Amino acid sequence: MADFRWDPVNGQWVIIAENRAGRPNDFEQADTYADIVKSKRVDCPFCYGNEAKTPKEIAAYQACEKDGRWLTRVFSNKYPAVHENGGVNHQTNVGPYRKGDFLGHHEIIVESPEHKTSFSQLSDEEIDAAFKAYRDRIALFANDSKLSHAMLFKNCRPDAGASIEHLHSQILCTSITTEKVLRRVDRAKQYFEANQVDVISAIADFEVSDGSRVIEQTDNFIAFCPYASRFGYLTTVTQKSGGNDFFRLTDDEVSELGKFIRKLVIKLENRLPNAAYNMLLHIAPFDISADEYYQWHVEIFPRLANPAGYEWGTGCWINPVAPEHAADSLRNSPDVI
Ligand SMILES: [Zn+2]
Incomplete structure (x- = not known):
């Protein structure tokens, strides 16, 4: 269960999520960007054909019914910062702090079956599928009365916080809205x-x-x-x-x-x-x-x-x-x- 803790000085929630420390990082120990590209494409969990390396698919967007190859694929984050089985909005005092029991969803949206590394490389049909996925996932969360807010974000390249090189976005949706x-x-x-x-x-x-x-x-x-x-x-x-x-x-x-x-x-x-x-x-x-x-x-x-x-x-x-x-x-x- 995600450990939400509230700081009374800055009024902000933090999520203590030690499970996140174990997630793979494409960019560790690589000397150059070229090294990363060479070494990671073979076993990339987000590439087409490696679907078994990710959690179960939640949604997939395809070019046409005949072609089974997805364009955009959605699944739960293997190392989630929040969990779906928390409370809706339950808070208890811990000394001057607060502890929160909140639920949330942490999803990954992979925007190409190919090992693309920036939004600039997406094809027209990949773009269309990706934006439909963004819209549809948020629409689904918006209709869930237990949820309060969703943040869709993309971290592209390691200095922006990416740990997997293959282009993807994340949605982190919680039953609380942050300060x-x-x-x-x-x-x-x-x-x-x-x-x-x-x-x-x-x-x-x-x-x-x-x-x-x-x-x-x-x-x-x-x-x-x-x-x-x-x-x-x-x-x-x-x-x-x-x-x-x-x-x-x-x-x-x-x-x-x-x-x-x-x-x-x-x-x-x-x-x-x-x-x-x-x-x-x-x-x-x-x-x-x-x-x-x-x-x-x-x-x-x-x-x-x-x-x-x-x-x-x-x-x-x-x-x-x-x-x-x-x-x-x-x-x-x-x-x-
Ligand atoms: Zn890939």
């Missing part, structure tokens, strides 16, 4: 009460009117480096019209969004070759009616530097790349591999 997420949503609520508009839509509209930090737009989505970017080349992607929950996007919309994000990652990698990057999907908690004031949005950011003492101590980030320069650089970066 950080609650604070984001609460600030959005305050903004809505003061301005009668969703803060993410307000930011997107402002960035369009300013123009200097916009990277690119499609019919329905926009990408920009936000005015107050925490990191160099931080890119926010959201829906222009606002309104929809992420898990209510249509097949056409997720297809458009996926290909747009692939294009943005290609631009990023052309600007910063082999950069490690993270992708986060921010959505409102399922149990808070935040539709009108907290629109879903994606953040993509390269890991150019580790947070240092000042950032850890204050939460105030020092960003050495102005978002205006980052957006200009990405706008002019080639969008083909």
